[in-house]
Amino acid sequence: MEFSGLPCCVLSFALLLLPLSIASVELQKAPVSGRKQLEEDGFGAWRRFVAEVPSAGDATAQNSTFVLAAERTYRQDPMNGYQRYTGGWNIRNQHYWASVSFTAMPLFAIAVAWFLGFGIVLLLICCCYCCCRRRKHSYSRAADVISLILLVLLTCAAIAGSVILYDGQGRFHKSTSATLDYVVGQANLTVDNLQKFSSSLADARNIGVDQIFLPTDMQSKIDVLHTKINTSATALSTQTSKNSKSIHGVLDAVGWNLIIVSAVMLLLAFLGFVFSIFGLQFLVSILVVVAWILVAGTFILCGIFLLIHNVVGDACVAMDEWVDHPHAHTTLDDILPCVDVATADESMQRSKQVTFQLVNLVNQVIVNISNADFPPGMAPLYYNQSGPPAPPLCNPYLPDMSNRTCLPGEVDFNSASKVWKGHVCQTARVGGSDVCTTVGRITPSIYYQMTAATNVSHGLYYYGPFLAQLADCTFVRETFAALASNNCPGLDLYSKLIFVGLVILSAAVMFSSTFWMVYARERRHRKYNKQLSGRERVPLDF
Structure with a gap:
């Protein structure tokens, strides 16, 4: 060309x-x-x-x-x-x-x-x-x-x-x-x-x-x-x-x-x-x-x-x-939707209810069993517990699921396991159950169960603010x-x-x-x- x-x-x-x-x-x-x-x-x-x-x-x-x-x-x-x-x-x-x-x-x-x-x-x-x-x-x-x-x-x-x-x-x-x-x-x-x-x-x-x-x-x-x-x-x-x-x-x-x-x-x-x-x-x-x-x-x-x-x-x-x-x-x-308010509210409410009941469950054992003085022979309530009473766990919620302030003498989630460890007694196996052989209000097995319940309650309580952010769209916003x-x-x-x-x-x-x-x-x-x-x-x- x-x-x-x-x-x-x-x-x-x-x-x-x-x-x-x-x-x-x-x-x-x-x-x-x-x-x-x-x-x-x-x-x-x-x-x-x-x-x-x-x-x-x-x-x-x-x-x-x-x-x-x-x-x-x-x-x-x-x-x-x-x-x-x-x-x-x-x-x-x-x-x-x-x-x-x-x-x-x-x-x-x-x-x-x-x-x-x-x-x-x-x-x-x-x-x-x-x-x-x-x-x-x-x-x-x-x-x-x-x-x-x-x-x-x-x-x-x-x-x-x-x-x-x-x-x-x-x-x-x-x-x-x-x-x-x-x-x-x-x-x-x-x-x-x-x-x-x-x-x-x-x-x-x-x-x-x-x-x-x-x-x-x-x-x-x-x-x-x-x-x-x-x-x-x-x-x-x-x-x-x-x-x-x-x-x-x-x-x-x-x-x-x-x-x-x-x-x-x-x-x-x-x-x-x-x-x-x-x-x-x-x-x-x-x-x-x-x-x-x-x-x-x-x-x-x-x-x-x-x-x-x-x-x-x-x-x-x-x-x-x-x-x-x-x-x-x-x-x-379509990109990042807010969580449905009803679902988020249900999750928060259920979280509070479970936390409230778990703390109550732990406190029932502490108040009604570990800190109570039973006459010998009332197994499994009596396991020779003695000594200073163990402090109860602070419940962060009231029965209506509103926030609650801890009272003096209660322990929170972070310090509970450390404080309760000082109330654990040494045990021996007697008649198919653990019996304290030293001064203490809590047996090692009950201590581990209480600690596990506390950790789960702490986990549920910890995710409360996250669920609240999902509910009011704070996270997405x-x-x-x-x-x-x-x-x-x-x-x-x-x-x-x-x-x-x-x-x-x-x-x-x-x-x-x-x-x-x-x-x-x-x-x-x-x-x-x-x-x-x-x-x-x-x-x-x-």
Whole structure:
């Protein structure tokens, strides 16, 4: 292919795309909460569609659920006759995806226009070369110098775009991985605490002190709750692990693809510059065709990352708003839902009841058996116990399950085993039972049973605040607040860097491919004119 024809047509076509390319660099900026007017989505070509955002009292904006990021997501929905989308951030709503995808339409339009328009230009050049027998080879020194300067600048721009893209994808990958790991860690923490709480419940069911156990109805309730908690924890753990592996796989694939795109486009820009400088016409022709296809693909990729950038921004605004409305039903329930209030309340209530009864069980043994003075022969109540009375265990709850303050002389969960150890006597086996042979109120076997019951009660009491956080969504609210403040700024910035890098790289290669042809043509014409001028200066031999 020889680019001797229509250089001005090619240059004009590329320059027509310049305003669109510049306009596409303007990213959508999210308005902060409380602004009176929605900021523009970016893209000057779409500004005529911008309208006022409905106020909070607008009936059309009201919904049975709390609408997240309502202002930011107030975009045109091509699936609904280009009416404004009012459903807020909702990854399960196809209209949300249609509206956010519409913000990337200018880039998709550029890709289509470039592919079709430049393809037609290349076809016309081929036809002109094959059909037209042009003998004139005009040469413009100004065009030669200007095209060379622009080639240098565009190659530098391609290098800059490649560096921005490479740096942005590395930071974006690191930031998204950290965000994912944080969410997975929070989910695993929830699973771990639920499993430990469930294990404590199972242990409490089988706890007995000196042949005294929990009531049968309480044991049945523990069995039911134990099954519920184990099922929920297992399902959450399995789903979290599966999603984590899938998302990490996608992130790795995206990262490698961006690196490959960056390297290929940079290599293409460099080779095109070198080949055009050395006047390798045939190789320049091949690179122009390759650039024609790759530029269209990278502009599509630009649109996709603009979409990702907007979705990430929407999600961050949604999380920030959800923190103020944790109990409202929102689409964030699909990511990390609050525990059902009834289930959480049941778990807390059952935990308090079991703790209360276990402490009472231990205290019944201490007060009614260990500290009581029975006449000899009343086995198993009498085992020759003597000495100072053992202190009772402090019950953290009243009979109505409200919090209780420990009384003087009671021991708490942390010090009970150490204090009771001083009241343990040495025993001997007499008549099939243990009998104290030294001063003490508690036999070693009863001590171990009391300690086991205390440890289980302490475990159930320890997980009370965790269950309370699940019940009032404090745990989830803190998770989303941390994501919004710590992870979202990086995700927003680095996704923007990827988009900007792709746009710069794509635009640089797009215009470079045009000037490859212009400079190669001028170089060929300059060489031809020099040869022609040399022949004219040869003296005639008469």
